[in-house]
Amino acid sequence: MTESATDTIQSGGSAATAAGSTAAVRPAPAEAIALRNVTMSFDLGRSKRMTALEDFNLSVAEGEFVALLGPSGCGKSTVLRLVTGLEQATSGEVLVEDKAPADLAKSHRLGVAFQEHALLPWSSVRENIALPFRLARRAVDWQRVDELIRLVGLVGFEKARPRQLSGGMKQRVAIARALVLSPDVLLLDEPFGALDAVTRRRMNGELARIWEEQHITTLLVTHDVEEAVLLADRVVVLTGRPGRVRHVQTVDMPRPRHADITRSAEFRAVVDHLTDLLDVDRKAE
């Protein structure tokens, strides 16, 4: 237990020192997530197979925020599930911190928020956020839990049960839960997909603010172009099934990015460009 705690401090604490000391072995910047020539196909029975991903390549650097953008059913959630270790690639290589993805989950250094919040209905907000501590069999750091409740703006709702919360609040609890152990890698699978446009926009603003505070390596899966451009350092646009990388867009607008940035000409231009790229698919269909 002490060992894994030290690990976290080393890898998350000072990226500069870590990169400097390992420069001889591995050129910086360190690669946090790597998918190489990944193909993923599912057996549908009666000798039919569905190929979700084909020859897929993706690399996310340590401390980088990457958004996967694509039409629904293009396999972007499959990419995320491969990185969590919940699914195994049919062929190719998936590495997280140079190891098998499941290793990160086993050592409790992965944070995930799914589209369905999946909170425990019998637990309070506070207990739900503390859950990762319990699953890691560590003593709950209540200070950390309360800090996250403040961060996601749920002060006063600590004792509420999930069913008493709105959809947006539940997602904020799910994100706080994903962050509570200070994970090395954060994976977000359309966390605001089920929310209305206004709430979604506000949540995006909050996620941007939260991310500013601790630059965690993040992979976000979304079909919302504005969301991707607002949050990410790089946006990877996927083709329709089978999913391949169509385009990689670097977004170097300065941070912190506030909601007003979405009205700037530069932002609109990037959004329009990416939307066009997504539309190519639909025309082809």
Add this chain to the structure above:
Amino acid sequence: MRLRSPRWLNNTIGVLILITVAELIGRTGIAGRSWPPLTDVVGYLAEPVAQATVLRALTATAASAGWGLVLGIVFAAIAALLANFIPVLRPGLDRLASVLNAVPLIALAPLLITTVGRESTPAVVAALGVGFVMFVAFTAGLAGASATHQDVFSVFGSARSTTLLRLQIPVSLPTVFDGLALAAPTAILGATIGEWFGAPRGLGVLIVSAMQNYQVLLLWAAALTAALLSLAAYLIAVRLQSGAVRRFT
């Protein structure tokens, strides 16, 4: 706007109708001499001697049913946990449970008399009935967590025992108490049947001997007591179930 009568009122009216019809059939004698008016049965139960006889039998049956319930639940829980942690065993255990349930308890009882003895047969017959219902409830309940919940526990690196404790068991509780609402009356039925085949005491014994000696009032008193005991067990389980639903969903 339509006014709806509250549920308790509906239930009370239903029970009153049932009692009245039974009483009328007894009074008019259209079902023969073996169907006495309910008031006569209640009157018979008010007699101290009859009361003592029925009460002694009730205590014995309730004890057997209670033991059967506990035994059945414990064995069902062990089997369900085995099936949960060793998935290879799951199909075999499912089939074993179905086969045990397919054998009529009434056919097993004489066999049990010769193996576990007259004293324990009622509890064992009760346990067999309870065991099947509870095994189904436990296995269904433990598998009841949503796929996303299971994914969340996996990505946070939860050990299987931790997932059992913090996800599967809480999720299973409403289903388990649903099972209990079926299992509790089953236990009393099982104990009573088990007593028919020569147990030393109990409501089953009372029913058989009253039948053979044509003691109609005693027969009805014993049957009524068994029914009330069964109903009480059911109501307690239902109360627990609604509590579990409120807390765990």
